[in-house]
Amino acid sequence: MLRKIGLFLGAVACIVVPIAVLTVLPWWLLAIFVVLLGCWMAFTRTGTQTWSVTQVGIATIPQRLGSSAVVVVGIAGVVGVLVALLAMGAGFAATLRQTGADDTAIVIRAGAQTELNSVLDHNTATLVAQAPQVLKNAQGDPIASPELVVVASLPKKANGLDANVEIRGIGERAWELRPNVKIIAGRKFGLGLRELIVGKGAAAQFAGLDLGSSLKLNGEQWTVVGEFDSGDANNSDLWGDTAVVGSAYRRGSSTTSVTVRLTDAAAFDAFKAGLASDRRLQVDVFTTRNYYNTQAEGLTRTIRVLGTTVGIIMAIGAVFGALNTMYAAVATRTREIATLRAIGFRAVPVIVSVLLETVLLAVLGGVLGAAIAWALFDNYTASTLGSNFSQVVFAFHVTPELLWNGLKWALAIGVIGGLFPAIRAARMPVTAGLREM
């Protein structure tokens, strides 16, 4: 009875320990471990034994190609799906994170949470721009852009269904606030004209936004005169002149937000305190980095939960697949292993060699899965509903960190799936094994 409990606890430890170690494992520690393993196999007696047994195991893989492929493909599936899903979250977060900076600040109405909900009257916008912490350009004007975010419903290219697109009226100084924005086709919109320029992402996702085409918003014709690339969330927008967008959407001289460039990032606290103490204003102030990071949080968390759940369930399936394969592998090599034991090989080389073989297959699967996910989904563009109630276009982002994570999952599955068959191989009674047909 005690022995059974001990075995059970041992088995639980065999599963929990590799997972725990691998989740925190930095790559250099693994590298050191691999080097140590190599030294052990090269210079100690048990090590050289292990190396020769492993060679035999690996050499016989082609005879068990079908069942070995199960391990590789199973783990490739887990890693591929996991990496692809997490790449979606990483891409969305990266797109929004790039949009913000520490030395620009956004001002919206108190309590509004997002620009779309916010309304600022003309006086507020002027007062915010006059704050002493706002950087002035060469002409002595404050670099501040009163912006008006509204939403239009346009058909998507993919399915023809209407989806929301963000139209952002921007002030004259917006170009100095966002120096990363490049016009890649056509020209900028003219001040006071019903002209729009289209973000690269919006142009790719929505139909009818080609250069020169016109679209009808609130009964008025607008012309698309240019396309821009900002490399961030603004790529999902259509931009026009704040005053013209305001009149078309009957907003008068009100805006939804004011974005300013601060003299430096350290000036933010003073800027915020200054606006808070002004009794004429009722506003919330954020650095743009903070503002966009907050918007990314919800969806990123959802995707991480989804990806990990799907990954864990698939991993459980893959572990059992690997167990099956390796038990079968050990069973077909029963006589061979018994012979090795009979002529003096110890248990450790046998255990380690079976484990190594499984881990090798697992790593192969992990690399394959990660490579497929990378090839198919890196820079794959998609869009979802952002906090301004309009589509945010983003690209999947398969980061090295995600690939490393995927590989760690593969390693964990390999270790768990190989350990039990390895122990079985070592515990086999030699005499019975030799008689096995």
Next chain:
Amino acid sequence: MKYLHLVFAALMRRKTRTLFTLFSVLAAFLLFGLLDSVRTFFDQAGSGVAGVDRLITISKVSFTLSLPKSLLQRIQATPGVAKVTYANWFGGIYQDPKNFFANQAVADNFFDLYPERLIPAAQLRAFHDTRTGAVVGEALIQKFHWKIGDKIPLQATIFPQKGGSNTWTFDLVGIYHLADPKLKAQENALFFNWDYFDEARAFGNGNVGWYVTKVADRDRANQVAQAIDALSANSDHETKTQTEQAFTAAFVSQFADIGLIVGAIMGAVFFTLVLLTGNTMAQAVRERIPELAVLKTIGFSNRSVLGLVLSESAALLVLGSLLGLAIAGIIVGGLRGTVGSAIPMHPIDGAIWLRGVLLAVLIGLLVGALPAMRGMRLRIVDALAGR
């Protein structure tokens, strides 16, 4: 059926292998159950049983723009319209933005158009009589442990009050629920009186967010929708009217192409599963060649041997799928109990069970086919001689 014990014996021949394969199948179908539940939720979001005779009228430019209240009489006068009501999105926050739930200002006849939202008559009367009254869905009541008579403060995100305050306080006077378990998600909402909202808000007064129209004859819904849109054609507030289903479907599709994501994951999972169980079956048959030869020797026909192997693999898959779907059912049931989980799910119903089990039978036959052919074609003499 008389060979059932043979199939069972074959599966029990190597218990560990059968068990491990079963666990793999179980994991795959557990995932199938969970993902199909999410997919079904989004699929059916637009096609609830209720709402087939309701039209939603929104601004053509965007859902976020409001419409003049003067349209109400004109929609009412449109032929084929039975009842009209209107509502406005409020977007208030209870304590923390993470506590998100829908809250809307609604006209006093709003619940007449939504008969599936069941509310006691006395509470509905109290709602009409209390200016600051609010009606809340059962699920939300449970989540926040509210009770009738509570004061519920919401922080406005869009609409401050006239004095500039962002805090709106409502009196909880009624609780509604939905009888259909599929529609339980609709219980996560708070409704309050339009009149109070319109009087107290700082701007936008006299405009409504959207109109809901009940048509007299659902077969003529399209004509009525066109007639409503014609009322405001070429004005500066053109409308777009569609059935509630179409409206919800378009809305949901804005989040993501759920079908594509789920399809891709399931593709990867089942591809692996086919390979895995295929390998198991091939091994199982390879080991049993002499036994199959004995069966043939004592008179089993080629076809029975084929059938035996096929039923063996199908039985394995079906058993695994039943267990997997059952566990998925328990998990989904548990998750739906805790309101406000990040990912909405549809209960594991007959349709999902049917899809899952059919898929299992299909995969079972597919992976059994090659080994079964091998068993059927073997020549007794060679097999018995171990050649």
